[in-house]
Amino acid sequence: MAYRSRAQGIAGMIGMVGLLVLIVGSLALPFVPIARAAITDVSISNFAFVQSSVTISPGDSVRWTNNDGVTHTVTSNTGAWTPLTLAAGESGTIPFANAGTYAYHCSIHPSMTGTVVVTATGVPEFSSGLFVVVGLLTMMVALMFVRRRRA
């Protein structure tokens, strides 16, 4: 009798741990899209893209701001987006949905070049999903433990 209640106590504890892990994972899920919608700034100054290479995550955007006194463009080398034409002081933002390396230049001043690297790490999404899976598996183990003891 004492052995059985101890076994059920252990199963209950494992179940509680599983439930906590599941709750943490579930709570983190809604925040994943917010965390991913970041904007990275690139300044255009002295006929150069100051941050000549930026690394972002899929879903993030890059915002270029022209701090020069003349017009510049942000033109994809492969036509990946509609070119931005930025007069003095203007800003333009482009979202990047897919992973890849995007080289660009200014079509007015071809010596001005830059790169946007979009890396598909997806760490927050992965860890949150992992929490949910581990939580569910732990609870299943606890449930099996209880059923075996009753049989």
Ligand SMILES: [Cu+2]
């Ligand atoms: Cu230019």
